[in-house]
Amino acid sequence: MTYRRYELLKDLAPIMVDKALIVSNIGFPSQEVYDIQDSPKNFYMLGSMGLSSSIGLGLAQSLVNEDDPQTVISIDGDGSVLMNLGTLSTIGNYGPKNYILLLVDNGAYGSTGDQPTHTSGRTDLAGMARAAGIESVHVTHNEGTKAVLEQCMQTDGPHVIVAKVAPGSPKLKPIPMDPGYIRDRFKLAIK
């Protein structure tokens, strides 16, 4: 079966939700994570398109020196990473071992009506991540992503997983949570 992001996230939820700190991308990705499995360890980034990877990076850096540091997974998208390409070079040089960028690449700006992004054309984000200095870069499809994520959670990163999926999303409602509540719940869950 060809996964969309929703089927992918549903497949991954049992191994990542509540087990890692998750920063999820603006729009449908956050709604889908919330719909599949809400957790205090999920930070729903409701604005600031492009910054999911950066927020997760700051988190992971701040936690990495603790004993048995928590893994941080930034769930990001192709359109969003293209909007903040410098992030790949920052991860390549300053990404800590407990950091995973799960880049869900559906070749489309999904939250705005599936307009094509450049990854549906000639652009290869995995290649760009490698060229930016990241060593552990994986391209995955459909049910293949789960084992790779599991592996990345058990080994030192930074890791980038470019999970190729089809565009399209189920119809979901906006997350019924105040940003201050998302923030405080997440802060408390980290401790």
Add this chain to the structure above:
Amino acid sequence: MNNISQDLLKELKGNGADYFTSVPCKLLGDLINLLAEDQSILYTPVAREEEGLGLCAGAYLAGKTPVIVMQNTGIGTIITSLFSLGLFYNLPITMIVSHRGTPGEKIGTQVPMSNATMPLLDTVGIPYFAYSDPGDVKNVGRLVQHAQVAQRPVAALLDFDFWGKA
């Protein structure tokens, strides 16, 4: 190395700052060199200011006290994220901003953004405080505390006179 950068870093750290990110400016050169050498803090240079704001947000969520060091021209690129991240989630982030285009400036292109910097911060709703005297360095450091009280990003605008480079 001028002493104002050493004094400023000491004051920022003395007020609790322990996570720093930066985008370069000539006025910030000494401070950025100090950040890169300082083993007592976390420091990450970034490619663009928005990225730095994202890092600061993550650091704050993890319990750190973050500072972004940047030029005022970066206010232009960071505005959307100041709204939808910094203010929306009430994130205390101290912004140490070199104010280019102020007297002492030698590059004309810096002037239009210089004039717009304060009105832009007013529009966004970011508290800012402008300093022209190196003797104000303690007041700049105190903004780290003020950001915690204000529960939002707070900016210091530091011109050529503050840096002793007029």
